[in-house]
Amino acid sequence: MTMMDTLSNALSTIMNNEIRGKDSCMIMPASKLIANVLRVMQKHGYLGEIEYIDDGRSGKLKVQLLGRINKCGAIRPRFPAGYRRIEEWEKQYLPSRNIGIIILSTPKGVMSHKEAVKNRIGGILLAYVY
Numbered sequence: 182m183t184m185m186d187t188l189s190n191a192l193s194t195i196m197n198n199e200i201r202g203k204d205s206c207m208i209m210p211a212s213k214l215i216a217n218v219l220r221v222m223q224k225h226g227y228l229g230e231i232e233y234i235d236d237g238r239s240g241k242l243k244v245q246l247l248g249r250i251n252k253c254g255a256i257r258p259r260f261p262a263g264y265r266r267i268e269e270w271e272k273q274y275l276p277s278r279n280i281g282i283i284i285l286s287t288p289k290g291v292m293s294h295k296e297a298v299k300n301r302i303g304g305i306l307l308a309y310v311y
Contacts, residue, residue, distance in 0.1 A: 189255040191215045191242075192308055195228075199250045205229075206246060210239030217291035218308055219244060221284050222253070225293060227310055253310035256283075263303035267294045274309040281311025 229245030287304030
C-alpha cells in the first residue's frame with residue numbers, strides 16, 4: 182500500500198505551476214482540509230479565486246495563481262505546536278520574521294500561525310508558504 186499525502190501533492194502542484202508561470206492549476210482530489218489550507222493562503226494574498234468542481238468522484242479545485250508564492254510545502258510529520266512555541270517553528274520553516282505564514286489545524290479550524298498566536302491556541306502544523 183502506498184501512502185498518499187494529498188496535501189503535499191496539492192502544494193507541490195501549486196509550486197510547480199507557480200514556477201512555470203501558469204495563471205491557474207487544478208488540484209485533485211479535493212478535500213475539506215486542502216480547501217481550508219488554500220482558503221488561508223487566499224486570505225493572506227498568496228492565491229486568487231478557488232473554485233470547486235464536482236466531477237462525481239472526489240472533486241477538483243481550480244486555483245487561480247497570482248505569482249506571489251516563492252515556496253510552499255506540507256510539513257511532515259505533522260508536529261503538534263503550542264502557541265508559545267510557534268516562534269521556534271517560524272524560525273525553522275520561514276525565511277525571516279514577518280515573511281510568510283505557517284498554516285495550522287487548531288480546535289477552532291485551520292488558520293495561520295499569526296491568528297493562532299493572537300487567539301492563544303496551538304494546533305498541528307500542516308504547511309508553510311512564503
